[in-house]
Amino acid sequence: MAATGFPVPDPAVPSTSQIAALRADKLVLRNSVIVCWITVLAGALAFFLGICAAILCVVSLFPLNHLLHGGLKDACWWGFSALVFVAGGGRGWSAGRSMREYQVALDESGVNFNLGTRKEPSDLFLPWDQVSAIKRKRTGNVQQFWVEGKDGSEARFSSYTFFRPMKVARKIAERAGLTIQKF
Numbered sequence: 001m002a003a004t005g006f007p008v009p010d011p012a013v014p015s016t017s018q019i020a021a022l023r024a025d026k027l028v029l030r031n032s033v034i035v036c037w038i039t040v041l042a043g044a045l046a047f048f049l050g051i052c053a054a055i056l057c058v059v060s061l062f063p064l065n066h067l068l069h070g071g072l073k074d075a076c077w078w079g080f081s082a083l084v085f086v087a088g089g090g091r092g093w094s095a096g097r098s099m100r101e102y103q104v105a106l107d108e109s110g111v112n113f114n115l116g117t118r119k120e121p122s123d124l125f126l127p128w129d130q131v132s133a134i135k136r137k138r139t140g141n142v143q144q145f146w147v148e149g150k151d152g153s154e155a156r157f158s159s160y161t162f163f164r165p166m167k168v169a170r171k172i173a174e175r176a177g178l179t180i181q182k183f
Contacts, residue, residue: 026107029168036100043092050085053078095160102161104168106175111147113155124155131176134169135183145169145180 057078060071098117105112109127116122126149135146143165144158159165173180 026105027171028103028105029162029171030103031099031163033100035163036096039092039096039099041096043089043094043096045089046085046092047089050082050087050089053082053085057082099161099163102157104157104172106171111155111172111175113147113157115155115157115161124153126153126155128176131172131178133181134173134176134178135181136166136169137183147172 057075060074060078101114101117103114105114111126111128111131113124113126114121115124126147130149130151131147132150133146133148135148137144137146142159144156145165145168147155147169157165157168162168169180
C-alpha cells in the first residue's frame, strides 16, 4: 500500500516543532490599562466615601441631647463605615497603581518576569530549558501560581498581580512544554 499525495519533506527546510514555533514569537503579557485605572478610581471613590462617612460620624454626635436617642449608635456605625471605606480605598489605589507595572515577556530564549515597580524592580529571567514546574493553588477566589526553575528560583504571581493569572500561566506552560500542576 503506497501513500500518494503526501508532500516529500525538503531537507533544505528545517522542521520545527509547535513549541519552537510558539517560542519564535515574542509575547508580552500585561494588565489592561483601562482595568488598572478603573481599580485606581474605585479606590479613590472609596477613600472619598470614607471621608464622607467620617463627617457623618461627627455630625451624628451633635446635638449632644440626641446621643441618648440613637445618636451614639449612628456615630459608631458611621465611624466603622469610614474605617472600612478608607482601608479599602487605600488598598484599591495601591493595587491598581502597582498592577500597571507588572509584565511577563515570553520570547525564544525564555520567560522574563517583571513583578516589581519602577522604584523597586523585581526581575527574574528563566530560560525555557530551566523551567522545571508550573504550580497552581486556589484559595477562595484567589489563584496563586509558581513558576519554578531548576536552580531553585521561582516567580510567584496571583490574581492580585494579574487580572487573568490563568492566561499567563497557560501561555508559559504551552511554550515550556509543561502542564500546570495543582497542589
